[in-house]
Structure formats: C-alpha cells, structure tokens
Amino acid sequence: MPLVTSKEMLEAALEGHFAVGAFNANNMEQIQGIIDAAVEERSPVILQVSQGAINYVGLSLATAMVKTAAEEATVPVVLHLDHGASFEQNVTCLRAGFTSLMFDGSKLVYDENVRITRKIVEMSSVVGIPVEAELGKVLQSRDNVSEADVRAAMTDPDQAADFVERTGISSLAVAIGSVHAMEAAEAELDIDRLKAIRAKVNIPLVLHGSSGVKESSEVEAIQYGISKINVATMLNQAFIKGILDGYAANPANIDPRKWLALSRDGVKEVVRQKMRLFGSSGKATASGFVSPATSHRSAELGHLE
C-alpha cells in the first residue's frame, strides 16, 4: 500500500498500549529485511533513515526504495526522517516524499529548539505530515557518558508540557535513561520520570537508543506512553553477523548475494522479535491498522447502515 503518515499509526499505538518499531535502514537489504518482517508479523512499521544513511544511499534512491517496498507490502509503512538536523533538511525530505519528519534541536538552547521546531511544524502541517522533536538529550555512547551525564540530560516534565504546547508537534522523543549506540541491553529506564511526563503530555512519546535498554524496561515504558521505539544498533549488528557468518562458512565465495541474504535474514529476525516484544504484531490490517478508535468508529458506522 502507499506510504502512510506516522500520526494515526502512533495514536493507535498509544491508545492500544503497544509501540511501533522504527527501524533504521542504510541499504536495500536492511529495507527488505524490515518490511518482510512487518508483512510476516502483520505489523505496522516505521522505516527511518538518518542523515548518514541519506549521505550513503542518496536521498532520491533511499526514498524510491522505501516507497516501492511499501507499495508492494500489505501492511502500513511510514518513511521517517531520523534526527533531522535543520529546517532545510526537513523541507528537502518532505519534498522527497517522507511521510514523517523529525527535528532534533536537543543540543540547541531551549527557545531556539522551540522556534525551529515550530517553524517545521507550520510548514509540514500544510500537507498533513507529522513532526517528532526531541527534548532533553539522548546521548551517544561513543562520548563515554557517565550515569550522572545521562541523568543530567533527561527530559524535564514541565518543560516537555511547555514544548509540546508551543511547537504543536505530533510526537516527542524523551530522554529517560537510554543512550544511543549501546552494544548491550543493560540500561533501566526512569519509569517514574516517564509517568511524570505522561501526566503532562498527551501526544505519543518516543524512545531512542533502545538497543541499550533491558527488554523488561522497554515493555514497562510502553504501558506509560512510549508509542514509537527506535532500533538501529541491533540491526547493524545482525547485518554484520550475516556477512561474518557467511565468510566463515565459505571464505572463497565471490557472490555478494550469498552473504547479503544472510544479513537480510538476520535483520528480519531481529525486527520480528522486536515487533512481538513491542506488541505491534497482528496490529496491521489490509487497509491500515487495528485501533480501538477505528474499530469503535466502524462499529458506529455499521450500526448506522
């Protein structure tokens, strides 16, 4: 089916107490692995590309690959910009056909983050494309962060309420204890902080850096309003493992497809497992996704007919 936007998908997730996985792709095999997993799991899915992926693949080719894969899929797919760095980049991706945007102004001073985020929302809302923004900072593991650093960068609940009100965003990435690019799932999220944010903010919340978070903590966070969970590092690990396993089994092979197929299968397995963990498996229908609101509305329509 054609690409869909993330707005209704995340609202359905919030209402249905599940989360949609947002999986990063850097090449064709990762796109295929992610979308094949979604089709097999009957799950809605967000496929996201970062600036690094855009630099590597090229914007038009990346967009075309995801669009075509989504059209061939029988589940709803969103094409999302991960960590958009500027107003200009968001305009460029909107024009290219992305159906969900993100502006990450978390390193800016607060008022500047509000100002640029608001400007992007004003621009993209004209054509109905939702925007995610980040408040507080989800740090990078390569910067050698301490626990105190992570705590100091966490989202402030009162500021989050003000930010959502002033910017008009559709979803908010929160810093509640995860760190980007961690290679082992060891972190516990600050669920009390998440509850405090949730009490003041009623839009879907987003968890970045999930590869470093304990699965039990992720599941708990979904119950308190995390509706989109970004997964990148684990997919890259699965991809590389496919190549290494292929090489170990047959170092003389010169057909790249033999190894890349293993990578694609590895990515697919991780995505399937995450979809089951997040509760999004079985939530896609032929025309969209299972949502308490939608099923309620169709019941009412049925009654009228």
Ligand SMILES: [Zn+2]
């Ligand atoms: Zn992130």
